[in-house]
Amino acid sequence: MSVLALTAALNDADLAARVKVDINPRARRVSLRVDPVQGCIVLVRPPRMSERLVLSFVASRKDWIAKHLQALEPPIPLCDGAVVPYRGADHVIHVREGRGAVEVQDADIYVRGRPEHIARRLRDWLKGEARKAITPRALAMAEQLGVKVAHISVRDTRSRWGSAARSGKLSFSWRLILAPDDVLAYVVAHEVAHLRHMNHSPAFWRTVEALFGSDISSAREWLRRRGTALHRYT
Numbered sequence: 150m151s152v153l154a155l156t157a158a159l160n161d162a163d164l165a166a167r168v169k170v171d172i173n174p175r176a177r178r179v180s181l182r183v184d185p186v187q188g189c190i191v192l193v194r195p196p197r198m199s200e201r202l203v204l205s206f207v208a209s210r211k212d213w214i215a216k217h218l219q220a221l222e223p224p225i226p227l228c229d230g231a232v233v234p235y236r237g238a239d240h241v242i243h244v245r246e247g248r249g250a251v252e253v254q255d256a257d258i259y260v261r262g263r264p265e266h267i268a269r270r271l272r273d274w275l276k277g278e279a280r281k282a283i284t285p286r287a288l289a290m291a292e293q294l295g296v297k298v299a300h301i302s303v304r305d306t307r308s309r310w311g312s313a314a315r316s317g318k319l320s321f322s323w324r325l326i327l328a329p330d331d332v333l334a335y336v337v338a339h340e341v342a343h344l345r346h347m348n349h350s351p352a353f354w355r356t357v358e359a360l361f362g363s364d365i366s367s368a369r370e371w372l373r374r375r376g377t378a379l380h381r382y383t
Contacts, residue, residue, distance in 0.1 A: 237329030313343035335368035
């Protein structure tokens with residue numbers, strides 16, 4: 150689908166330039182989602198749907214597209230002097246010359262290396278911290294529930310904070326390490342509970358709260374209100 154076709158549907162070249170098309174063989178319908186990392190709207194469409202129907206859908210969602218693009222905040226590069234949340238608290242990044250491990254001191258994060266490597270080094274470190282925070286929680290909750298975890302992966306997922314498979318494989322977003330610990334723990338409880346209930350039934354939610362140890366409403370609300378902002382850090 151060309152930018153010209155999207156421009157005609159939206160009657161706005163600037164909006165059309167910020168809509169990316171994803172032809173997904175698993176999609177059963179056309180949908181839109183916000184990608185805060187790329188600062189765009191992703192149009193997901195089945196491969197066999199006619200372009201006429203897709204463009205009609207896009208035209209009907211013009212106001213939604215404009216509203217969500219306007220609400221997108223600019224990305225925050227992980228560089229010297231930037232402020233990044235770590236376990237829910239703001240920390241200032243300080244870049245130092247030489248080699249060495251990333252260090253956290255009070256409200257500061259010290260990263261050593263060349264400026265062009267800092268973002269990658271810090272992302273790798275944050276991913277490792279997320280794994281260290283998530284893995285023992287997931288294993289302990291699985292033992293509590295009497296289920297088995299086959300594998301835990303930590304990735305940069307954009308559409309979901311976590312996922313669970315019937316095989317016992319769990320996957321989580323490393324960006325959960327940017328959130329408060331109780332939010333991370335809620336997502337872990339949510340995915341471990343899916344190893345018992347592959348649905349969102351009342352029994353599932355009771356299991357989540359039992360694993361979490363208290364009411365989950367605050368953690369869910371935090372993710373709803375502030376979760377998208379965690380994708381701004383690049």
